[in-house]
Amino acid sequence: MRIGPIELSSPVILAPMAGVTNAPFRRLCRRFGGGLYVSEMISSRALVEGSDKTERLASFDPDESPRSLQLAGVDPYYMGEAVRYLVGEGRVDHIDINFGCPVRKVTRNGGGGALPYKRKLFAALVEAAIDAASPAGVPVTIKMRVGIDDEHITYLDAGRIGADLGVAAIALHGRTVSQLYSGTADWSTIARLKELVDTLNPDLPVLGNGDIWDADDAVRMMAETGCDGVVIGRGCLGRPWLFGQLEAGLAGEPIPAHPTTHEVIPVMKEHARLLVDWTGDEGRGAREFRKHTAWYLKGYPVGGELRGKLGNFSTLDELDALLDTIEDNPLPEQNWRVARGHTRGPQKVALPEAWLDDPFDGALANPDGDSAASGG
Numbered sequence: 001m002r003i004g005p006i007e008l009s010s011p012v013i014l015a016p017m018a019g020v021t022n023a024p025f026r027r028l029c030r031r032f033g034g035g036l037y038v039s040e041m042i043s044s045r046a047l048v049e050g051s052d053k054t055e056r057l058a059s060f061d062p063d064e065s066p067r068s069l070q071l072a073g074v075d076p077y078y079m080g081e082a083v084r085y086l087v088g089e090g091r092v093d094h095i096d097i098n099f100g101c102p103v104r105k106v107t108r109n110g111g112g113g114a115l116p117y118k119r120k121l122f123a124a125l126v127e128a129a130i131d132a133a134s135p136a137g138v139p140v141t142i143k144m145r146v147g148i149d150d151e152h153i154t155y156l157d158a159g160r161i162g163a164d165l166g167v168a169a170i171a172l173h174g175r176t177v178s179q180l181y182s183g184t185a186d187w188s189t190i191a192r193l194k195e196l197v198d199t200l201n202p203d204l205p206v207l208g209n210g211d212i213w214d215a216d217d218a219v220r221m222m223a224e225t226g227c228d229g230v231v232i233g234r235g236c237l238g239r240p241w242l243f244g245q246l247e248a249g250l251a252g253e254p255i256p257a258h259p260t261t262h263e264v265i266p267v268m269k270e271h272a273r274l275l276v277d278w279t280g281d282e283g284r285g286a287r288e289f290r291k292h293t294a295w296y297l298k299g300y301p302v303g304g305e306l307r308g309k310l311g312n313f314s315t316l317d318e319l320d321a322l323l324d325t326i327e328d329n330p331l332p333e334q335n336w337r338v339a340r341g342h343t344r345g346p347q348k349v350a351l352p353e354a355w356l357d358d359p360f361d362g363a364l365a366n367p368d369g370d371s372a373a374s375g376g
Contacts, residue, residue, distance in 0.1 A: 001035065001205055001229050004139025004168040006066050006094060008035030010247045011229030012218070013171075014236065015209060016041050016070040016098065016143070019291075023061050024274035028267065029236065034243035035229070036068055041098050044073035044082035058091070066093035070143070072101065073125065074111045080128035087136035094168075095133055097126065099144040099158065102177040108350035113145045113177035116154040119360050123161050130166055139168030143209070143231070146189050148349055149178035152356060159193050163200040170197065171207035171231050180345025181234070185210025191225040207231050213337040214242070215249025222250070234341035238295025240267065258336060261300050262328040268296050272319055286314050299335030302326060 001011040014021055014029060014037040026037040039058065046054040060067045069092045073079045079097070086092045099122070101112030116122045129140045142162050147153035155172055162170050172193050174185035190208040197206050208221045209231035218230045230250075236242045241259060248255050259267075271292060276285030293310040306322060313319045 003036070003094060003141060003205065005137060006036075006139065008229075010035040011207075011222075011250065012036075012243055012246045013207060013229055013231045014038055014243070015171075015231045015233035016096065017233055017237075018103075019288075020237065022057065022275075022278065023059055023064070024271065024278045025240070026064065027061050027274060028271055029240040029243055030064070032241045032244035033247035034232075036066065036094070037064075038068040038070050038094075038096055041070050041072045041101065042082075044071045045075065045078040047071070047082045048078050048085065058086075060091070067091065068094040068096065070096040070098050071129070072098040072106070072111055074109060074115060074121070076121075076124040076128040079125050080132045083129045083132035083138075083140075087133055087138050090136075092138060094139055094141070095129060096141045096143055096171075097129055099142055100173055100177075102145065102180050102347070102349075104347075104350040107177060108352065110352045110355060114148060114349065114351055114355065116144055116158040117148055117152055117356065117359050119157060119161065121361070122158060123165065126162055126165050126167060140166075141169040141171065142167050143171040143173070143207075145173050146176045146186065148351070148356075149176050152359075155189060155193055156196055159196055159206075160200065163197055163204055167204070169205040169207055169228075171209055173231075173233075174208070174210040177349050178346050180347045181342040182345030187211075187221055187225050190221070190227050194226045194228075205229060209233060211235075212246075213339070215245045215255045217337075218246045219249050234339070237340040238292060238298060239340075240271075258331040260328050260330050261297075261302070261326050264296055264300070265323045265326060268293065268323060269316075269320060272316060276316060282315060286316065286319065289319075295340045298340050299331055299338040301329050301332070 001008045012034040016038045018040050021040045029037055042054060042058050058069060071082055083095055098112060099116050106112035107114040133140050144155060144158055146155045159170055172190050174187050174189050194206040197204050205228035207229045208225055208227040212218050212230055212232055213235045221230055245255050272289040275288045276282050279285045290311050309322055
């Protein structure tokens with residue numbers, strides 16, 4: 001599969017996830033396989049205004065290739081300037097734009113999954129990014145949800161606009177913003193988007209996202225929808241080896257077995273140390289890793305008391321001592337597809353006042369809204 005000039009080794013892509021898909025996590029995942037690893041969501045305005053925190057989140061390992069970064073925003077000016085800055089510095093090989101984040105602090109300013117409802121603003125943001133990236137040969141892709149809710153579906157219009165403007169790929173999560181992470185992803189929407197895009201540009205990849213927990217899910221999604229690749233979000237939380245399993249499954253090769261706890265523990269220790277090195281502070285790195293301990297051990301026979309302690313450790317030595325008490329056990333088959341990460345929803349979507357009045361509103365942005373697009 002290709003995304004513009006980038007040829008991927010496999011059609012498996014890491015979804016951007018705030019607070020998760022930083023450089024240490026991407027480094028860990030790359031070892032197991034997969035084709036493209038996207039950074040967590042970066043605010044275009046914060047990047048343009050020189051936020052130190054944003055600069056760190058937008059960093060890559062020296063050997064990371066291709067360097068893939070996701071931007072979010074509600075103002076075409078800041079979107080264009082952010083892309084121009086990134087490609088001018090030679091810092092990225094690929095830009096993705098977030099049009100799917102369901103988090104309230106993003107949608108209440110018209111960003112994320114709320115934005116495609118405003119067709120003119122959506123087109124202006126995509127066009128600004130492509131205009132800034134094209135001189136450097138950097139492809140621009142978009143990731144979105146089905147719509148705001150069942151009454152305000154946007155994905156087909158957004159797909160048509162993106163294809164007409166020249167995006168290099170379109171990724172769709174088969175849920176609305178109001179669903180959040182509840183229920184089941186509707187893969188039929190991915191199939192309908194693929195059918196539409198094929199009539200506009202059969203060479204434009206469509207990527208499917210939502211409820212891929214194991215290799216069989218990925219194979220089934222591609223077979224049922226005809227999509228060109230899969231985007232993995234919650235399925236890889238605590239399971240960086242999932243990328244190798246997916247790659248093997250999609251290639252028709254034997255799928256590597258799930259690791260035992262004694263095979264998981266070295267990965268956990270390495271992940272924690274990478275976060276400490278990345279943050280430059282042991283306490284901060286430990287706090288960053290605490291949420292990962294629950295994901296790594298979800299479904300394994302580990303006692304509740306130990307899980308509680310792992311959620312409160314403060315040093316790497318303390319983490320090592322706790323992990324070394326775990327007996328070696330396989331992952332029970334009934335837990336191979338156990339859910340991890342967010343399960344919340346449905347929700348009432350927070351939107352700017354009168355946002356739904358006109359889907360073709362020409363107003364391009366709340367001039368102060370873009371700074372709120374740094375989360376989610």
